[in-house]
Amino acid sequence: MIESAKQISKESKSSFYYAFNLLPEHKRDAMNTVYAFCRKTDDIVDDISVSDEIKYEKLRRWRIEFEKAFAGRSDYPLLNKLGKTISNFNIPLDPFFELIKGMEMDLQKNRYKSFDDLLLYCYRVASTVGLMCIEIFGYKNPSTKDFAVNLGIALQLTNILRDLGKDAEQGRIYLPQEDLEKFNYSETQLYQKISDENFKQLMKYEVERAKSYFDKATESLDLDDKKTMFAARAMQHIYYRMLERIIQTDYDVLNNEIKVKKIEKVGIALGVWAKYQLVY
Numbered sequence: 001m002i003e004s005a006k007q008i009s010k011e012s013k014s015s016f017y018y019a020f021n022l023l024p025e026h027k028r029d030a031m032n033t034v035y036a037f038c039r040k041t042d043d044i045v046d047d048i049s050v051s052d053e054i055k056y057e058k059l060r061r062w063r064i065e066f067e068k069a070f071a072g073r074s075d076y077p078l079l080n081k082l083g084k085t086i087s088n089f090n091i092p093l094d095p096f097f098e099l100i101k102g103m104e105m106d107l108q109k110n111r112y113k114s115f116d117d118l119l120l121y122c123y124r125v126a127s128t129v130g131l132m133c134i135e136i137f138g139y140k141n142p143s144t145k146d147f148a149v150n151l152g153i154a155l156q157l158t159n160i161l162r163d164l165g166k167d168a169e170q171g172r173i174y175l176p177q178e179d180l181e182k183f184n185y186s187e188t189q190l191y192q193k194i195s196d197e198n199f200k201q202l203m204k205y206e207v208e209r210a211k212s213y214f215d216k217a218t219e220s221l222d223l224d225d226k227k228t229m230f231a232a233r234a235m236q237h238i239y240y241r242m243l244e245r246i247i248q249t250d251y252d253v254l255n256n257e258i259k260v261k262k263i264e265k266v267g268i269a270l271g272v273w274a275k276y277q278l279v280y
Contacts, residue, residue: 019234019265022273023137030085030136031231037066037082038099038129045103048170052107059107063100091135095128102128110172115209118176119153126159127152133232139225146220147229151236154213158239161206161246165193165254175206193254203251207243214240227277234272238265 020031044058068074069083086093102124112118130148160167160174167174168190180186183202214236221229241260249256260268 019238019269020231022269023231027136030089031133033078033081033085034091034129034132034136036078037096040078041100041103042125045106055107056104059100059104063097066096066100085136089135091132095131098124099128106172111177112174113177115176115178118174121174122153122156123149126156130232134229137228137231139228141222141225143220143222144225144229147217147225148232150213150220151217151232154210154217155235155239157206157210157213158242161203161210161253162242162258164190175202179205190254195250195252195254199254200251203246203253207246207251210243211240214243230272230277231269234269237268237272241268 020028020035023031041059041062044062045055047055050058065074065076065079066082069076069079070086072080072083074080074083085091086096102121105121105124112121127149130152131145134144134148164175168187173180173187173190179202180190183198183205185196185198185202189196189199217236221233226233238260241264242258245258245260246253249258
């Protein structure tokens with residue numbers, strides 16, 4: 001764990017890095033630290049070189065080290081720094097433990113029967129991150145928590161749609177089984193990357209669902225908190241652009257790379273930051 005939190009954030013090439021790079025230094029440093037924790041937790045599960053049993057053990061030890069970091073006694077400098085960040089910004093601990101549970105879900109199951117099942121997963125792996133971040137950004141209204149939860153779900157649903165083919169290659173299908181049945185589209189067709197009319201209708205349905213959570217997030221954000229949430233709003237715009245890319249490919253995510261270019265991410269982040277500085 002010799003990488004710095006900033007290095008981890010930058011090298012991940014994540015939209016997060018571009019979104020919160022315009023924050024004041026102390027908040028940017030805190031965000032880098034929180035994101036590095038999330039990234040490292042995710043990396044434990046994504047390591048294809050070890051068995052699930054070893055991953056479970058690594059997650060267990062990671063959780064113990066995280067708890068030790070509250071007193072600055074972890075063996076990992078990143079976790080000790082995170083402990084200080086949590087204390088400085090008074091971040092609730094529950095989202096961190098829920099995030100780890102979300103990572104465990106990836107080891108426990110690779111199919112989701114219903115959207116309600118998937119919703120719990122999205123909350124644990126994405127909404128929790130939002131709940132951590134808003135404490136760093138600062139807010140006045142409790143409804144901002146609803147903003148964080150709904151935005152997290154929207155971002156994760158978008159990720160799932162973008163990575164549908166890649167996840168299937170790893171044996172993971174996040175789309176609810178009930179949705180596949182509803183549109184008469186089989187797992188075999190997914191593995192074969194068949195983008196027929198049924199698949200397009202399925203994807204259109206899923207894109208609209210993701211959009212609805214973006215809308216719920218927007219509705220939950222009070223005017224008083226918009227200025228401090230500009231980094232989260234930049235994420236929202238970047239990922240919404242990704243949904244638009246999916247539509248532009250006629251929903252064929254299986255045979256097209258869906259991405260938002262770095263220069264677009266920078267432009268979106270700068271645009272949102274400038275607007276929020278001038279308007280709010």
